[in-house]
Amino acid sequence: MSAVNIEGVSKSFSGLPVVDDFTLNIAEGEFVSILGPSGCGKSTVLNIVAGFTRPTSGTVRVAGREISGPGPDRGICFQQAALFPWLTLIDNVTFGPRARRDFTAQHRERAERLIEEFGLADFARHLPSQLSGGMQQRAAIARVLMNDPAVLLMDEPFSALDAQTRLRMQRFLMRVQAEFGSTILFITHDVDEAVYVSDRVIVMSARPGRVVDELVIGSPKPRTPDFLLSERFLTHKARAFTALESAFADHQL
């Protein structure tokens, strides 16, 4: 059984087709990126899996269950960490169980362990405004991991970060995948990022978004920045660019 099963999903907004017959299965523990030009429907696919948007046709199953709305089985991270600005880091991380009125000593221990592992221990009682962008994103990831999600849905989570922090966060996310066995659906329009972090990269065409290619990145993980200079990396990168070119074939730009 796939962790995530997106089957023949299409979506139109007021008659405008945005996503066209999109099918994708993600195995448990797999890291899959969707790469595609701006406006091709990447966020729409993610929002459908998140349960924020209903598909016009097709189905989505997470851990075998057809989804009909948002739920804590899907942990969502956006470009902005979206922490509650008035809550300390630890209160943000423990927000899920506290909101469900199910907050136990185990939850607190788990949160403290995550904060420690994520290198945030000295900042547990700081407010989000006192944290760097990378720290805020790590806190947002810790917050969703508290819910033991079946899948992490990440929509360009590192796009707002500077290049150095972004590289560190990419490695960090590969470590999270390895350590927690997380299944990850990751959206990006950055070819290097997609090839660096993913087990598999799905390339989408311009709107209406269709799957135009699929790259299996077999290199062992977690990867180090050396991988970014390797021949294998460049081979994948070249193929991704070719697929993106074909994705634009119908457009004049």
Ligand SMILES: Nc1ncnc2c1ncn2[C@@H]1O[C@H](COP(=O)(O)OP(=O)(O)OP(=O)(O)O)[C@@H](O)[C@H]1O
């Ligand atoms: N709620 C909505 N109502 C109407 N149109 C929408 C809605 N959400 C998205 N769209 C349209 O669907 C298309 C795809 O949008 P989407 O946000 O999925 O693209 P994207 O691939 O994530 O782009 P980007 O890389 O810029 O984030 C766009 O033309 C957008 O205007």
Ligand SMILES: [Mg+2]
């Ligand atoms: Mg988007």
